[in-house]
Amino acid sequence: MRLLSIRLISIFMFACLSHSAYALVVVVGKNNSINSLSKTQIIDIYMGRYSTFPNGIVAKPLDRIAGSPEKQQFYQALVNKNEAxxxxxxxxxxxxxxxxxxxNFATDTEMLEELRSSAQAIGYVLESEVDDSMKVVYRFEK
Amino acid sequence: MLKTLSTYLRERIYLLILSTFCVSGAFANDMVKLNGFATLGAIYNDSDDLGFHPNLKIPARGGFSFAPDSVIGAQANIEFNAQWDAVVQAVFRDKLDNKAINYIDVAFLRYRLNSSFEFRVGRMNTDIYFLSEYKSVGYAYLWARPPAEFYGKVSAVSQFEGADVLYKRSLGRGFLQAKFGYGETDAAIATTGSAVDIHFTNILMASLSYQQDEWQIRASFLDTKVDEFSASLEEVDQVLAFFPPSVWPGGPALRDRFDFIGKKQQFYGLGFQYDNDLWLVQSEIGFIDSQWDIERDTISGYISLGYQPDNITYFATLSAIEPTENNLSDSIGEISPDAPAVVAATLQSFRPLISEALNRNRIKQHTFSVGANWQLYPSLVAKLQIDCSVIADNGFALWQIYSEPSTSQTVNVSSLSLNWIF
Structure with a gap:
């Protein structure tokens, strides 16, 4: 009985971790003064309404590779539209x-590199890809 | 003289913008982004009497043809800094106007004052309907081409040279944009016979749009005057010289009806769109108010329904246009009671000519279209569309007349196209 409980807990924890690892977050470089953004502000930047962050600094939005699951997931969550x-x-x-x-970038590595090095960049990454050089400014509701 | 100077200055401005692009490209490639679009489109028009053209700036074609819908365009976006940029777009397609400078659809400099205000100067698309700024980019919209009933007539003012200001801001959960522009434009536009050159001056345009979630609405207004027109009033003037007002008091008033100088043309448009990623509904309605009898007041519109279950969108569109006054008077006006009977009879014999002149630009028709739009690859879309147009008697002005139809006509135009962006 105890063994069964441990297994169930393990499966539950693995499921939570997996979900967390594949959850998308919106990030900026660590040197960017922006600490958080609303979903509307992200739509403004990613859908070309405004070319700047709310503080007036020019924003450089980055996309994942065309056809990638992350890109499809991001735009469905952001504006409920498919990639086409x-x-x-x-x-x-x-x-x-x-x-x-x-x-656009040829590889995700190049995109992540640009995200880390540019103070104006904003991108969407898997939660598991976030490191010390990035700052999470928005989490999509699960 | 002033017109020549104005044309010269305008062409110098475009060349300046173009040369700015070349210099920027040479010294800082990362400042310049190049993109392009193309459509390879084939049509089959089943009418022997009427030539088809997507809008009045494009030559009409009968039978099978690649000419009306095929187009290739290139665009350079040049970003000088966060405030200043320029856009140059060249579009090569079949058109009535043969001036090389008019292959440049767009060439403007833009200054961004802040996140809300943008100012532009140069040649720009006239933003008075949904597709006004990307109507050459087949990849970007659903149909084989914009519905001719709504877009065909206003295509004469689809670009203008001048300046505009854009104001934009978030409002509630949506986004509001307002634009005001002022300028002028030349156009070579088709008639049922040959083409005419026309110059629109004092173009004043305003548009307002609001987008929230799946919904978008827009309203627009344009006011302009015609100050040059290649068809002359010489024949009317000759008749007037022969029959002065003492004999024909109604003559000057009749001439004024046909004269274009100072006559206002106004366009009012309303549009809405709903797109929930499965269903798409788009509709626009437009009204043209003209002080010039040759260009009648018209009302036009369309409604289009699309169903997009996967990579294919199926659509159906109903579009229509008609004059708001069906019967403009073809009276030759007052004739003096003292005029000899033979003079009165001669003047009355001009009545059919007046009637013909008034009917030559009359448009009355509706079109039912069905089609499908396939996303073959991320940057390639194929479209198939069949249009069935029913054209009323004396309502043929959206077509070129090869042989005068005696009665109303039904014309079918089938279209197949491939549309890229690159």
Missing amino acids: KINAYWARLLFSGRASPPS
């Missing part, structure tokens, strides 16, 4: 001359 819709949305903004889409 996001691509069409950005085609409209880009070719109307209103705004440029978030920066």
Whole structure:
């Protein structure tokens, strides 16, 4: 009976850790003065409404690789749109001359490197990818 | 003279913006982002009498053709610093206007005062309807092309040279944008016969849009005057010289109806869109108020429903346009009671010509479209669309007339296209 309880607790803890590890968070570089953002403020930056953080500093939003699970999960959670819709949305903004889409990278490593090194960068990463060089400014509700 | 100087100055401004782009590209490639778009589109128009064109700036075609919908465009975004940037967009497509400078759809400098205010100067798209700023980018919208009933007529003022200011701010859970612009534009536009050159001056435009979650609404207004028009009033003037007001008191009033100088043209538009990622509904309605009888008052609109279960979106659209006054008077006006009978008879014989001139630009039709939009790859979309247009008697001005139809017509246009962004 005790063995069964330990197993159940282990499975529950593993499930919690797994969920936490795969949860997406929005982060900025450690040197960025922003400490938190609302979901609306993240939509403003990622959907090209504003080109700056709320404090007026220019924001440089970064995207994950096209077609990656993280990118799909992020935009579904942010604006409830799939990647095809996001691509069409950005085609409209880009070719109307209103705004440029978030920066794309060939690999996640390059994206994470840019996130760590640029004070203007903002990105979305798995909670497990957060390290001391980043600051979590928003967590999506589970 | 002033017009020549104005044209010269405008062209110098574009060249300045273009050369700025070239210099920036040479010295700081990271400042410049290059992107492009293309559509390879084929149409089949089943009418022998009427030529099809997506809007009045594009030559009409019958039968099978790649010309009306195929387009390739390139855009450079040049960011000088956080406040200043420039955008140049060149679009190559079949068009009535053969000036090289008019392959530049957009060339503007922008100054961002703060997060809410942006100022632009140069050549810009006129932001008075949903697709106004990206109508050449087939990848960016659902249909094979914008519904001609709504977009065709206002395409004459789809770009302008001047300045505008954008105000934007978060409001409640949504986002508000207001834009005001002022400028002028030249256009070569199709008639049922050949093309005419027209110059719109004192263009004043305003638009307001609000987006919240799945909803977006917009309202727009445009006011302009025509100050140059390549079709002359010479024939009317010759008749007036021959029959002075002492014989034909109604003559000057009739001339005034056809004269374009100082006549206002106004456009009012309303639009809404709902998109919950599975269902899409978009509709716009527009009203053109014209003081010039040659350009009648019209009301136009469309409603489109899309169902997007996966990578394919199925859609159906109903669009329509008609004049708000069906029967403009074709009276030749007052004739002096002292005029000899032969003179009165001669003047009355002009009545069919007046009627023809008034009907030449009359548009009355509706179109039912069905189609599908496939996302084949992240940057490639294929579209198939079938349009069935029912055109009323004397309502053919969205088409080129190859042979005069004796009665109303039904025309089917089938379209297949591939649309890229790169």
